[in-house]
Amino acid sequence: MALRALTALRRELDAFERVQAWRALDSGASYGSVARSLGISRQAAHRRYRELAAATEPPPGGEPVRLRVAPEARAAVQLATEEASALGATRMGSEHLLLGILRAGDAVGAAALRANGVTLEAARMAAQPTLANDEPAAEGAVTAYARRVFGEALRQAATDPSHVIGVGDLLRAALRDPRGGACRTLDALSVDSEAVRAAIQ
Secondary structure, three states, X not given: OHHHHHHHHHHHHHHHHHHHHHHHHXXXXXXXXXXXXXXXXXXXXXXXXXXXXXXXXOOOOOOOOOOEEOHHHHHHHHHHHHHHHHOOOOOEOHHHHHHHHHHHOOOOHHHHHHXXXXXXXXXXXXXXXXXXXXXXXXXXXXXXXXXHHHHHHHHHHHOOOOOEEOHHHHHHHHOOOOOOHHHHHHHHOOOOHHHHHXXXX
């Protein structure tokens, strides 16, 4: 029991470290300064957090990226892919995004879930995959519904170029369709998805 708790704590510390490192890089800190703070080499920091640079830097000679994504939202998506893999899923669905949001622990999306009694362990046990007959055949690591979730969050943010896509945007979009894996997971926990959406400010 103690070893299981220690493993869970290590996972959560890793998620917290990732969010803080991405936030520092997003604010202009160098990989070198992040590496010094973490006590690792610059090369190790670059390998671990290079997703941030890839997601925010414009292509050579291109226009600056107008839609910005908060470090917590990027972390939630990456953690969701880890959750999907750990649960043996071949593709990431909105149910895994729900778990990634809980692991990332932001003050909006994760807070809204926790305020309604949703814990990471309970959500893992109750995770309900998107219904197979709702999923058209497609290749890739993301389910069709999860792809629509990301598209919805991007469309909403596109109406305001200054908007930073946050975890709240992802969670609101994930809970839009009651047939999606995120809503069905909350249903399995007897949690009202509309109450969670209403709690996101």
